[in-house]
Amino acid sequence: xxxxHVSLPVEAESGLQAFLEEVDERLSSDESTCxxxxxxxxxxxxxxxxxxxxxxxxxxxxxxxxxxxGYDPCNSTLESEYYAEKDEERYRRSKHLQWLWRQFDATPxxxxxxxxxxxxxxLANHLFEEAGENLRIFKGVSFSxxxxxxxxxxxxxxxxxxxxxxxxxxxxxxxxxxxxxxxYSHDHDVVDQTEVRNFHTVIEDDVRITxxxxxxxxxxxxxxxxxGARSNVQGDVPAHHIVVGAPAKSVKxxxxxxxxxxDIGDGRLESHQDEREIPYDLPEDLDVFDEFQRDxxxxxxxxxxx
Numbered sequence: 371x372x373x374x375h376v377s378l379p380v381e382a383e384s385g386l387q388a389f390l391e392e393v394d395e396r397l398s399s400d401e402s403t404c405x406x407x408x409x410x411x412x413x414x415x416x417x418x419x420x421x422x423x424x425x426x427x428x429x430x431x432x433x434x435x436x437x438x439x440g441y442d443p444c445n446s447t448l449e450s451e452y453y454a455e456k457d458e459e460r461y462r463r464s465k466h467l468q469w470l471w472r473q474f475d476a477t478p479x480x481x482x483x484x485x486x487x488x489x490x491x492x493l494a495n496h497l498f499e500e501a502g503e504n505l506r507i508f509k510g511v512s513f514s515x516x517x518x519x520x521x522x523x524x525x526x527x528x529x530x531x532x533x534x535x536x537x538x539x540x541x542x543x544x545x546x547x548x549x550x551x552x553x554y555s556h557d558h559d560v561v562d563q564t565e566v567r568n569f570h571t572v573i574e575d576d577v578r579i580t581x582x583x584x585x586x587x588x589x590x591x592x593x594x595x596x597x598g599a600r601s602n603v604q605g606d607v608p609a610h611h612i613v614v615g616a617p618a619k620s621v622k623x624x625x626x627x628x629x630x631x632x633d634i635g636d637g638r639l640e641s642h643q644d645e646r647e648i649p650y651d652l653p654e655d656l657d658v659f660d661e662f663q664r665d666x667x668x669x670x671x672x673x674x675x676x
Contacts, residue, residue, distance in 0.1 A: 378484050386485050390492050397496050403466040404444045410470060411441040414477050443469035450514045452659060453536060455568070455650040464517040467497040480509050494521070502543060522575065537568030537587060537648050542575035551579050554587040562666045568648040574609070588643030594624065605639030608632040613639065
């Protein structure tokens with residue numbers, strides 16, 4: 371084994387546990403999530419005195435006011451807020467929790483591993499659709515909503531991983547996802563990139579996704595498989611296979627699993643994305659925001675058209 375157990379000093383452990391229990395209890399109550407998030411961030415950033423002075427009507431600079439207002443998630447916008455097909459009711463709460471998650475990562479405590487892992491586990495219990503036990507989620511992990519993510523037990527997600535749950539994302543138990551990996555559950559049309567399709571992406575138990583790999587939306591990665599560093603997975607990965615490359619291909623079966631693994635011949639991965647699409651309806655009165663304003667009827671230079 372290459373790791374060992376570590377623990378905080380007794381006094382630090384006592385303070386950490388009291389803090390976690392307080393925030394957990396408040397998030398489990400009927401109290402406004404906005405207020406819980408705001409109070410927690412004000413205290414984590416050590417800004418209680420300035421915040422109370424501002425609340426009492428004392429004069430603050432414009433910069434101070436922006437900073438103090440920013441602790442309230444109701445004063446923020448996130449990229450996923452623009453997604454027209456989202457479940458507005460579920461998103462309202464998950465946005466607040468996601469704001470706490472992201473802002474916590476900007477505090478010095480985010481680098482205190484024992485503190486940070488347990489804080490994110492507690493938050494995941496409230497934010498994810500399902501969160502298993504003993505999750506180890508490191509700094510800089512981001513997601514679209516959070517509420518469409520299911521994760522099993524004893525899974526580890528390293529720094530700066532992006533978990534896109536615009537569709538649905540299921541991650542099994544004992545999964546290891548290395549730094550900078552991106553796992554997607556939505557895709558864009560190749561002509562009109564404002565047209566989005568959502569999918570269910572599945573990572574089975576005991577999978578290892580290594581550094582900077584990308585998993586395309588609607589992909590199924592079978593149990594005990596390995597995705598090599600910087601691989602681009604466009605199709606389903608059979609159980610026990612090792613895939614590498616862009617696009618990824620199977621190059622080997624894990625030793626000892628030769629009799630259990632499926633033989634896929636030349637190693638090419640077959641896509642079943644269409645089978646995992648999650649349909650959605652848009653509101654009839656949707657106020658469409660088209661950030662590109664492109665003409666998608668043909669090329670920019672019509673004379674080049676065949």
